[in-house]
Amino acid sequence: MTHPYQEESEVLLEEVVDLDSSDLIVYNDDVNTFDHVSTILIKVCKHSPEQAEQCTLIIHFKGKCAVKKGSIEELKPMCEAILDAGIQAAIV
Numbered sequence: 187m188t189h190p191y192q193e194e195s196e197v198l199l200e201e202v203v204d205l206d207s208s209d210l211i212v213y214n215d216d217v218n219t220f221d222h223v224s225t226i227l228i229k230v231c232k233h234s235p236e237q238a239e240q241c242t243l244i245i246h247f248k249g250k251c252a253v254k255k256g257s258i259e260e261l262k263p264m265c266e267a268i269l270d271a272g273i274q275a276a277i278v
Contacts (some may be wrong), residue, residue: 188268194253205254206257207256208256208258208261208277208278209255210256210265210268210275211251211252211253211275211277212227212251212253212259212268212273212275213245213249213250213273213274213276214245214246214248214249217272222271222272222273223241223242223245224239224241224242225238226255226267226268226271227242229267230256230264230268230271253258260278261277262277
């Protein structure tokens with residue numbers, strides 16, 4: 187049996203966890219190819235080929251995609267590596 191207070195505390199815990207979490211966003215441009223972006227996502231973010239392809243399609247059609255979630259400390263070197271590869275990215 188679940189108590190209403192128990193559910194509320196679980197929701198509050200999820201909100202606290204989300205406060206420590208940021209998104210690594212990759213933006214669309216007219217310069218980089220699908221293959222280049224996919225390769226970088228596989229190399230830097232450790233995506234599977236399928237996950238990288240899906241993110242690349244979202245980037246192309248939506249203009250941006252959150253490719254990784256984590257702490258700023260975890261995401262910062264990934265963001266720098268993506269930027270070094272000539273792809274627009276930011277941590278939000």
